[in-house]
Amino acid sequence: MEYIIIARWLIMYAAIFLFGLPIAARLLPMTSSRGVGLAVPIGLLLISFPAYWVGHLPGGWGLPALLAGTVVLVVSAGLAIIDFSKLRNEQKRIQIRFTQAMRPSRRAISDTVVVFVASFAFIILIRAFDPAVIPIGGEKFLDFGLLKTLSRxxxxxxxxxxxxxxxxxxxxGGHLTTILLGWLTETPPRFAYNIAxxxxxxxxxxxxxxxxxxxAEANGHAxxxxxxxxxxxxxxxxxxxTAARLTVASLPASLERQATGIIAQQTGDSAQNINxxxxxxxxxxxxxxxxxxxxEFPLFAWLNGDLHAHMLSTQTLLLGVGIGYAYYRTSRxxxxxxxxLVFGAIPLTAxxxxxQNTWGFPSIIALGGLAILVAPTHPVTLLPWSEYPREAPRTNSHIDRIYYEIIRIGWTVGITLICGAIAVGFAAPFLFETATGGGQRTIEFLAPTMRSSIAGLLLVHGAFIIVILGYLYTQLSDQLSADSQSRARVVTGSILLVGGFAVLTWWLNxxxxxxxxxxxxxxLIGARITHTVGYEAVLIIGGAGLITLVEIMYLNEQAGPGRMNTVFKTYAQVWVLWAAAMGIAIPGLRRAQTPPNSSSSPSSPSSTEQLSSEPDTSSSPTATVTATTQADSPTSIGENLQSAELFGSITQSIISVVIACLIISTSMYGVLAIGGHLAAxxxxxxxxxDATEFVDRAHPTEAVAIDWxxxxxxxxTLLEAPGTTRYHDDSRARATYSWYGNPAASLTGVPTVxxxxxxxxxxxxxxxxDRVSDVDLMYTSNASTRATLFDKYNITYIWVGPGEQARYDNISFSMNAVSVAHHSGNVTIYAVDQSDFPS
Structure with missing residues (x-):
């Protein structure tokens, strides 16, 4: 094990954490932790984005970019730590220290350090047992190749x-950050891959x-x-x-067959595969x-071991959530x-x-819009000419309330679009250069036959759905039963929303x-009408909205058939949003069902105090009845309280059992997967x-040539057989996702045609x-054609290994300017001297 390298990375993360700490405190000063858990994502962003911009200058990528990112982080931390409130004109000096209001607690810091180190060690253990960047079963050749080409x-x-x-x-972007961290710790890509x-x-x-x-703490939970x-x-x-399969497998044979048939019908899989x-x-x-x-979900992704964009961008997604929360908690x-926050921090993060992951770009902008929508302050107050905060109408008119909400949504959409436009400006080099290409991409509506089944959706999202729906019900039920005005508003809003969605459901199936x-x-009702749901509504609506969106439309591209890639990149974000929401929903669900106890509630007087405060009306005939009722009321109240306590206890027990079952069932995959992983x-x-350790062991006849x-x-420029078996007679079973598809270019970063x-x-x-055809001609055609194409692509080396032999059979380069530069095992590498070709 490379313990020295691991120690260097931990020291580096500690430094990033310390520099990010004052910036996080500036972001979330209203929380007891002062945003300490977001210090590392903030630090990584402030190192990476300036380095990205400087890297576009001629010769800017490398030491200049690394210095630029480091300087920006250090300067930002220095500015954040200045107590500007202590800057007095007459003294002309700056107090450089934390104010008491911004100082995170030691407990919050220790919690964060423990969580980070434990999580880091967990993945180090997993990757140490399977570090190889093998091409099968993922995008490791792509990811490692990106690291290598960035390093070159x-x-x-x-x-x-x-x-x-x-x-x-x-x-x-995530690979760029990895290389920067590798440079800071003097770690080559083969080790940086797994440690990153x-x-x-x-x-x-x-x-x-x-x-x-x-x-959760803002909602009154621990x-x-x-x-x-x-x-x-x-x-x-x-x-x-996993839990569903274990449950089905434990059934009697007859019931198991029936269950297998139902699952096959709902999922489209065959009964044989399910068995x-x-x-x-x-x-x-x-x-x-x-x-x-x-x-995918995070544990699967990290167990599989791709250093892929949808994984490297999840921490930035949560940073966007944290910025939205900072806006939500900021005074009007x-x-x-x-x-x-809205026109600076959110666009920069997006x-x-x-x-890092273009699929997450609109998500951060949309989450920022949701934060603006559910925040107490009216969005119009963000505009320069708006001087006073607008309040919700105090009238009982439902029409006025609906009109107010529609106007608020309109302003939110407008401001969100402005925020998105600023973000596009920040990311201009990427969006208008790197992201544009010749690939055909169209947004298309999903055919009804392609849509997900209810069973499939529940297997993927069921644990979240159960808890979130239960939480929202408990948050709304008490408020609606006690407040007739809120109940009327909710009924009106629900009719409109359900009606609109019902029409959409019928129309789109x-x-x-x-x-x-x-x-x-x-x-939405809990956040905007009853105000019983707080910022967690942003997480909940964001996840539900993404799930719904990919059932309506998808990006038709060459990255997999149909909507495969759209669901892939979107569901990775849904999991992160709803997983974070579970930390609020589960404590809220349990607390909402705590059995009532009048004597333990300091805010409500006891029943005896309530009775003693009633006026004496025993002198009237009606008073006799009233007095009798009052005399009986303590017993009635006591019986009601006992019944309520009994019902609450039963409900609380049921909820606790359900939550325990969900935690156990969602843990089964990890127990089996990690156990099998380590047992291997x-x-x-x-x-x-070492991500390339497997090459010497599994492919010794090519390892020396790859090192060369x-x-x-x-x-x-290196000429290799193309990473496809199409467009030519090819005895390779497959090229993509196999060792025979460009191992030299992928493991070295030396570009191939x-x-x-x-x-x-x-x-x-x-x-x-066209390029594949040209590669085929360079391996098989006459000397004149070869020389022309060698010049066109500026070929420096020609790789002839097992993949090339399988595609072209006999290969020879008996021509001027081409000579053997290296030979080892079953690989021959030719060098091409361009100066020897006639002009």
């Missing part, structure tokens, strides 16, 4: 190692602990309880598929629940602070998210509405974090196919 590039965007001579057309995975996981879980704990629940559902819990899955556990199955989609009279409609309506044992040489290529300076057919999605089929 001198400016941004980096060269596409699968499309030589052209820049990367993929979101690479542990760091991103720890940052995500810690951010979930912070967000859940802060909101911060540690809410934070721990949020961290558990974010980093440990899995979906309900096979019941007999043996595979960690992979839980990510492929809904037919034609990918349904602190206009400048609210403007900075812009960096675009570079949307089964998902059965699940998401109650959540959306209840959360580490690599033969012992636990390691890796030791070349700069980014010479035509890599994996992922490039179809980035460049378009015609551009990729």
């Amino acid at each position: 590039s001198s400016s941004l965007p980096p060269t596409d190692f699968w499309f030589a001579g052209e820049p990367v057309k993929y979101y690479y 995975l542990a760091g991103y996981y720890a940052t995500l879980v810690t951010a979930a602990f912070e967000v859940s704990g802060a909101i 911060r540690r309880v809410g934070g721990t629940i949020g961290a558990f559902f974010t980093g440990i819990a899995g979906n309900l598929l 096979t899955a019941l007999q043996s556990f595979s960690y992979w199955d839980a990510s492929r629940v809904i037919d034609g989609t990918i349904n 009279y602190k206009k400048r602070r609210r403007q900075i 812009a960096w998210q675009a570079v 949307l089964p998902v509405i059965i699940i998401t409609l109650p959540v959306l309506v209840a959360a 044992g580490p690599p033969p040489g012992g636990p390691t974090l 290529i890796d030791n070349r300076r700069g980014q010479p 035509a890599g994996w057919n992922h490039e179809v999605g980035y460049r378009g089929q015609a551009a990729y196919r």
Whole structure:
């Protein structure tokens, strides 16, 4: 094990944490923790985004970019730590210290450190047992290739190692951060790959602990309880598929067959496949629940070990949630602070998210809009010409209330669009250069036959749905039973919302509405009408909205068939949002059902005090009846209280059992998957974090040649067989997702002419196919054609290994300017001297 490298990374994260601490305190001074769990995400953003911008300058990527990011973080921390309230004109000096209101508690700091270190160590253990960046079962060749090409590039965007001579057309922000951290700790990519995975996981879980704990504490619950629940559902819990399969497998044979048939009908899978899955556990199955989609969750993703964009961006998503919460908690009279948050912090975070994972860019903007919508302060007060906060109408007219809410929504949408436009400006180099390409992408409506079944949706989201619906019901029920005015408003609002969604359901044939409609309506009513639901409504509505959206439309692209990639990248965000919401919902659900006890409530007088305060009316005939009623009332009240306590105790017990069952059922995947992972044992040489250790062991005849290529300076162009078996007679069973698809370019970052057919999605089929044809000609055509194409693509080296032999059979380069540069095992590498070709 590489313990020295691990120690260097922990020291680096500690430094980032310390510099991010005062900035987090400025962001969330109203919380007892002062946002301490968001210090690392803030620090990573402030290092990475300036480095990204400086990296676009000629020769700017490297030391200049690293220095720029480091300076921005240090200066930002210094400005945050200045107590400007102590800056007095007559003294002309600045007090550089925390105010008492901004100083985080030692308990909050210790909690955060414990959560981060434990999460970091957990993934280090998992990756040490399976560190290899093998091509099968994920995007590891893509992810590692991005690290290597970033480490070789001198400016941004980096060269596409699968499309030589052209820049990367993929979101690479998380990989950029990984390389920066690798430079800070002097860690080569082969080790940085797995250690960065542990760091991103720890940052995500810690951010979930912070967000859940802060909101739960504001709602009157214990911060540690809410934070721990949020961290558990974010980093440990899995979906309900494993528990469902274990339950079905435990049934008698006849019932098991019936259950298998129902599952097959609902999921579109075959009964035979389901029977096979019941007999043996595979960690992979839980990510492929809904037919034609990918349904990953964090534990699966980190167990699988891709250093992929949808994983590296989750901590930035929660940072966006934290910024929205800061706006939600800011006083209406602190206009400048609210403007900075909406028109500065949110766009900046969303812009960096675009570079990390473009799928999350609109999500952060939308979450910011939801925060503006549910916040007590009217959104129009964000505008410069609005001087006074607008209040909700105090009239009982439902029409006035509806009109007010419609106007408020309109202003929210407008301000959110302005926020989005600013974010586009921040991310302009990426959105208008890297994100644009020749790939065909269209937004299309989903055919009814492609939509998810109710059973599939419940297996993926069921644990969240049960708790969130129960929480929203308890939050609304007491308020509506006691407040007739609120009840009338809710009835009116519900009729409008349900009616609108019913029309939409009928028109589009949307089964998902059965699940998401109650959540959306209840959360919106709780946040805007009854005010019994707080900022957690943003998390709940955000998740439900994304689930509904991908059942209506999808991005049609070459990254998988149909809506596979759309659901994949969207559900990763849904899980994070709803997992954080669980940290508020579960404590709120249990507290709402606590048996009433009048004597323990300091805010309400006892029944005896209430009776003694009644006026004496015994002198009238009516008074006799009244007095009798009053005399009997203590007994009645006592009986009612006993009944209420009994009912509350029973309800509380049921809720506790349900919550315990959900926690156990969502833990089953982790127990089996992690147990099997560790039982398989580490690599033969012992636990390691070396991502390329497997090459020497599994592919010894090519390992030396790959090392030789890796030791070349700069980014010479390498000719390899294309990463596709199409467009040519090819004896390879497959190229993409196999070792025979561009191992040299993917493991070294030295660009090749035509890599994996992922490039179809980035460049378009015609551009990729033209390159594949040219590669085939360079391996098989005459000397004249070869020389022309060598010059066109500026070929420096030619790789001839098993993949090339399988595609082209006999290969020879008996021509001027081409000579053997290296030979080892079953690989020959030719060097091309361009100067020897005739002009």
